[in-house]
Amino acid sequence: MKIKTLPLLFGAAALLAGTSTAVIAQELQRGASVLDRPRPELDPLGIRQGGFLIFPKIELGTTYDDNVFASDTNEEGDFLFQVLPSVTVQSDFNRHQLRFGAGADIGRYADNTSENYVDYFVTGGGRFDITGDAAVSLDLAHRKLHDDRGDPDTPDAASEPVEFTRSGAELGYTHRFNRFLTSFSVGAENEDYDDVASIGGTILDQDDRDNWAYTATGQIGYDLSPGYRPFVRLTYVRTEYDEGLLPPDSDSYEAVVGTTIDLTSLLTGEVFAGYLSRDYDEDVYSDFTGVAYGLSLDYAVTQLTTISGDISRGVEEGFGTTPNPRDRSTFQIGVDHELLRNVILSARAEYRNDDYQETDREEDFYLLQAGATYTLNRNFYLRGTYTFSRRDSNQAGDDYDRNLFALRLGAQL
Numbered sequence: 001m002k003i004k005t006l007p008l009l010f011g012a013a014a015l016l017a018g019t020s021t022a023v024i025a026q027e028l029q030r031g032a033s034v035l036d037r038p039r040p041e042l043d044p045l046g047i048r049q050g051g052f053l054i055f056p057k058i059e060l061g062t063t064y065d066d067n068v069f070a071s072d073t074n075e076e077g078d079f080l081f082q083v084l085p086s087v088t089v090q091s092d093f094n095r096h097q098l099r100f101g102a103g104a105d106i107g108r109y110a111d112n113t114s115e116n117y118v119d120y121f122v123t124g125g126g127r128f129d130i131t132g133d134a135a136v137s138l139d140l141a142h143r144k145l146h147d148d149r150g151d152p153d154t155p156d157a158a159s160e161p162v163e164f165t166r167s168g169a170e171l172g173y174t175h176r177f178n179r180f181l182t183s184f185s186v187g188a189e190n191e192d193y194d195d196v197a198s199i200g201g202t203i204l205d206q207d208d209r210d211n212w213a214y215t216a217t218g219q220i221g222y223d224l225s226p227g228y229r230p231f232v233r234l235t236y237v238r239t240e241y242d243e244g245l246l247p248p249d250s251d252s253y254e255a256v257v258g259t260t261i262d263l264t265s266l267l268t269g270e271v272f273a274g275y276l277s278r279d280y281d282e283d284v285y286s287d288f289t290g291v292a293y294g295l296s297l298d299y300a301v302t303q304l305t306t307i308s309g310d311i312s313r314g315v316e317e318g319f320g321t322t323p324n325p326r327d328r329s330t331f332q333i334g335v336d337h338e339l340l341r342n343v344i345l346s347a348r349a350e351y352r353n354d355d356y357q358e359t360d361r362e363e364d365f366y367l368l369q370a371g372a373t374y375t376l377n378r379n380f381y382l383r384g385t386y387t388f389s390r391r392d393s394n395q396a397g398d399d400y401d402r403n404l405f406a407l408r409l410g411a412q413l
Contacts, residue, residue: 033298033306034338035346042342042375044412051092059084061408068112070150070391070400079110082408091126098126114160117146133176142167150389150402152354152363153209153319157198162206164193170215179223187215209319210242221260229260233272239317247317247325248282254292261297269297278315278325285325285358288315304338318356327355342375363393371406381410 046053061082067075086103104120125139146161147154154162168189175182190213193206214237221231237252258272276292295311310332318326334348350367371385387404 033300033308034304034336034344035306037338039341039375042378044378047413048092052089052098053092055088055090055412057086057088057410057412059408059410061406063404063406065402065404067400067402068109068115068149070148070402072397072399075400076112078112078115080107080115081110082107084408095129096127100124115149117161117163118144119146120144135174137170137172137174139170139172140168150391150400152391152398155196155198155204155320157200158196158204159199160196162193162196164191164206164209166191181221181223181229182219184218185216189213189215208241208243208246208323212240214238214240224259227262227264230257231259231270231272232257233274245282246284247323248280248284250278250280252276252278252315256292256294258294266300267297269295271295271297276313276315288325288327288357290315290327306336307333308336309333315357318354322359324359324361325357327357329353339372344373346371346373361393361395363391363395363398366390366392379412381412383408383410 044055046055063080065080066077068078069076083106089100091098101123107117109115121143123141127135127137129135143166145166146163168187170185170187172183172185191211193209195206196204198204217235219231219233221229223229233256235254240249241247254276256272256274258270260270262268273293276290278288280287293313297309299307301307313329315325315327318324331351337345339345348369352365354363367389369385369387371383373381373383375381385406389402391400393399
């Protein structure tokens with residue numbers, strides 16, 4: 001059964017836009033959503049330490065998941081309890097910038113303790129302003145994560161979630177020459193997956209998923225007129241797997257033309273289209289060529305309602321039972337509405353299509369989410385969300401429906 005997500009979300013947008021409010025909020029900044037709007041009476045103040053501001057936060061949450069294993073036949077509900085501490089440190093310099101972050105997501109299930117997990121992240125980066133028109137940036141990140149049971153790459157026979165680490169660095173340079181804005185970046189990212197025990201007790205080897213990805217991106221844009229900056233962007237990605245046979249190593253190329261859009265701060269974003277290819281070192285997979293496209297827009301319907309949309313396409317390796325490249329297209333739309341100064345309503349929809357290239361396997365993924373955030377004061381907030389997800393597959397036994405009801409209490413300084 002197909003779900004018509006976009007009409008549902010546009011209907012929600014119209015409903016939220018028409019909702020009255022007793023508070024007239026501060027004017028939205030260019031390109032910002034109501035989620036980003038400064039609220040001086042409610043925003044956390046942070047802890048000042050010299051030229052830095054420190055923002056500690058902790059969330060306590062509980063979620064009821066009616067299909068913990070994302071199964072078509074073995075639907076089992078359970079309660080998940082989470083503790084999510086985090087801290088953000090950012091500089092308050094007149095020039096240059098430094099930022100650091102760290103946090104964790106500790107999850108414990110009431111009954112299905114095999115699904116318990118501990119995720120964490122550490123990030124850092126900064127920007128060095130060489131001149132008023134040129135800057136160098138560096139971003140570093142290390143994350144320990146786990147596959148969600150609904151992920152198409154998760155082995156069906158795994159007795160527990162697959163854990164992995166993702167570490168990366170990106171170095172960038174931007175320079176403005178009159179009306180021309182140029183940027184160039186290089187990066188490297190490593191994914192390292194842990195083996196996992198099967199339900200029968202054997203070990204499921206995940207080493208074929210370990211890889212390094214090296215990227216280089218260059219872009220040049222021209223300020224044609226207020227609100228429009230046409231650009232040309234070239235991207236190269238070299239992906240090397242530790243095992244190197246299946247999937248084989250590959251080279252990806254993307255060349256696109258597009259433009260940024262800024263219409264009197266009401267509609268901002270970018271749109272592009274071009275050429276995409278992925279060439280494999282071995283003949284195990286067929287090389288892929290096709291159309292590259294993308295769109296990212298933020299629309300301020302009113303000063304109290306914003307709509308955001310994203311469209312993207314890419315080719316990547318898929319795993320699961322048999323490694324196989326997939327052509328993935330993703331469509332997202334979200335609506336945020338400031339009902340009251342301290343109450344924000346949100347809705348989101350996502351549709352994703354995975355077309356596996358070497359088999360007839362094809363899957364559609366749908367997600368609908370609605371929620372509200374109630375800020376008690378600058379130190380405490382309460383957030384509730386409902387999420388429905390569905391996977392429709394032409395492979396027997398791979399379909400599932402899933403409902404999640406979540407409640408979180410947050411404390412911040």
